[in-house]
Amino acid sequence: MTEVSEIGVAGEWWLGEDTALSFDRTIDRRQVHRSAVSEVFVTDVRALGESRVALAAQLPACHAYFGDHVSADVDPLLVMEICRQAGLATAYELGVSTDSVLATESWDLRIAEPQAWRAGGSAAIDLRIDSEFTWSRVRRGRPRAGTCRQRVFFEGRQVATLDAASRFLDHGELAVVRAAQRGSPPPWTADLAGRADPEVVEPHVVGRRDPLNVVLAALELGADEVSARIALPLENRALFDHSYDHVTMQVLVEAARQLATAALGAPGDRYLARLTGRFVRFAELDSPVTLRAAWSASEAAEREFGVVVEQEGRVVAEIAPTIARTPRSRS
Known part of the structure; x- marks a missing residue:
């Protein structure tokens, strides 16, 4: 049997269950680059310092894509999407320009076994996320690239981690990159x-x-x-x-x-x-x-x-x- 600790997922939520994070409504869809409000899963963002942010998120009770599996277990790619949204919200909270596009370069997602995600006291699965950036490039006082380390907690227990290295491009820079690769408009x-x-x-x-x-x-x-x-x-x-x-x-x-x-x-x-x-x-x-x-x-x-x-x-x-x-x- 693969224990949670064997895949690098272990620990407890260090801020306590009474941390002032809200699960009442989602954040602005523009903060996570989504058009449909129904595709936003992050519900709160709170800065903890110059590089660290605490976030709240809630898994949807049902979903046409993330819920469409032969098993009823939580989809790890839903957790990855929540971490993507949390990473964007973290970056913007820490000073990355909101006009920037996140380009992921590499990542490592680790997920606990399915039974670790089963709700104890309620049907809702409320997640708390400890999200921290280590910047590798800063230009004119603005972070431009870095690694985001995220730890995801459910009912006080750590159930997932994601380390992702990304760079942030404005729309003009992205257009240059795309033109250089293709040689023509995509x-x-x-x-x-x-x-x-x-x-x-x-x-x-x-x-x-x-x-x-x-x-x-x-x-x-x-x-x-x-x-x-x-x-x-x-x-x-x-x-x-x-x-x-x-x-x-x-x-x-x-x-x-x-x-x-x-x-x-x-x-x-x-x-x-x-x-x-x-x-x-x-x-x-x-x-x-x-x-x-x-x-x-x-x-x-x-x-x-x-x-x-x-x-x-x-x-x-x-x-x-x-x-x-x-x-x-x-x-």
């Missing part, structure tokens, strides 16, 4: 018509029920490698809350998880225990994005998949999901 998801993909994977293969939440097509499971192509469900308002000019981090990490899930099978008996990765370049919308990972059959309780994401022969990202058996399925 298309936007709002301008792309949704087209049915005849090779899209069946939902149950990747642990889903709703076809709209499947992001893989052309799945091939060989003797020593599993591969697929990304299929973009542009009608999915959780994955595409607003218009983007690239394939987002959220889609890429979901695709990596689905690839590992398809290879292992029995998605209801497994959970995502850890997710690490790094980005090399933007994934473009107008060219196929493929994923591949070395694969072999194994009865190990935990499996790490080194997923390589490629486009036009170039590596876009390297993502490593670690999939573990849930305690209830172990002998």
